[in-house]
Amino acid sequence: MGQEPVLTIDGLGVAFGGLRALAGVSLQARDGEILGIIGPNGAGKTTLFNAITGLVRAAAGRVLFRQRPILGFRPSAIARLGIARTFQVVRPFADLTVLENVMVPLGHRRYGGFGSLALRLPSREGARRLLGRVGLDGRVAAFPHQLPIAHQRRLELARALALDPTLVLLDEPAAGLIHQEAMDLIGLIRSVRNEGRTMLLVEHNMDVAMGVCDRLYVLDHGAVIAEGTPAKVRDDPAVIAAYLGSDED
């Protein structure tokens, strides 16, 4: 695990009308790290992902990906730089087969922009291999809605990996999964990290977050209230107050 930051977020602010969804968030993800983002509902975790991937506009701050500022880039440009993400509510391409779903991001590098006028499809073999990694090689011809939710989440992960990303953002990958499925997912997340990819994980499931993350950031009301190893964060009084509610609330 290297020490140079893959992602540096500095004073990131996002506002929706008068609502401040993110109020000056700063964090760093080091090379090869699995970083957890936890916090109560409405803390701004998904907004943070949306700001990093260009889906919402930031009002303040900087986001550096491998020392390069990326705020203001289109989502597709950010994806091509090597930041992939999944969605909390899965968003497969409904009319495309499982295999084609993976071929879309797989083709981005060679065919993105005007290169997409090329006749050739990205290799089916490559897409098959990715689906094999997440255990979906038997369902290549199915349509996403025919898969159980656990498999749809795996499809999301396969699509993200198809971008060959340096940084993978997973938005609640364990939501809706039963225990065994969540444990399988943890194994999968570890194997992705072992390829040298850095991961950011929003997670509600504390077993998953504590079990897989090297470090955690705790968000509340759009701000970081704690940071550190899972053991350290678990005992932090500010975190306990945020989750259980303090006397002042």
Added chain:
Amino acid sequence: MDPYLANLGVLVALNGLLALSVNMVTGYAGQIAFGHAAFLGIGAYASALLTTKAGLPFWAALPLAGLAGAIGGGLLGLPSLRIRGDFLAVASIGVNFVVVSIFQYTEFFGGALGIGRIPAPRFGAGPIGLQGFLLLAILLLVVGIAISWWVSASWLGLAFQALRADETAAETMGVHVPVHKLAAFAISTGLAGLGGSLYAHYLTTITPEDFGFLRSIEMFVWAAGGGFGTVRGPLAGAAILTLLPEAFRFMENYRLLVYGGVLVLVMFVEPRGLLGEGGHVWTGLARATAWVRNRFSR
């Protein structure tokens, strides 16, 4: 060859091309196009003006008409970058009215009288006859089919279908949505422009009304009735809905009634179009051919 059949053949091929044009932008890329006759018109006027006023031969005007359609579609596709769904549908109708008005109220375009005496294409010694037009129409249709197949077999087609399904997800998968939307518009309206050129030289006279809203709806219905997102569907839709009114000619005044009734019925029974993916007819046909194939492969 019977001139009646030849004329019918030209119409079927031309309408097939126009249905493929709508299919490109609505079927593959999911952008509603209720004003596509505008681009048929842009191609027709471009070709007519280039041959009558600039004195260009048809064979030079034809690709330029396609180009004019593509450029027009690229520009008028810009609203699709900001608006979606129902609002885009309304905007596309607006585009149609604007283009027709420009033809109608500009001296340069011949006003309400349009442009007449558009010369027939010349090939070898003289102008091509009716059979020449039929050949030309089939040739252009083949171009349309080839381009449709090329798109659906390439990553471009996958990108179109991805943005049709979910623009946000497509973007996060590396698909530059605006570029691909405009590409879909330009390819689509380029095909319409080619069709417009054929239309102008075939009819020899064009007027603004030829390219009005009703024509747009016709084009849309051919593709929707046949099955969006396939090549076979729009072709079948255009052929059937072009020939059907001819078959019902003996009914005189009830023709349109039957025509409209058939449309309602098709959309009711086969909402994905007659030959659309996953529809009853297509699934049945696929099952039947599989059965036959099994019989003979033993």
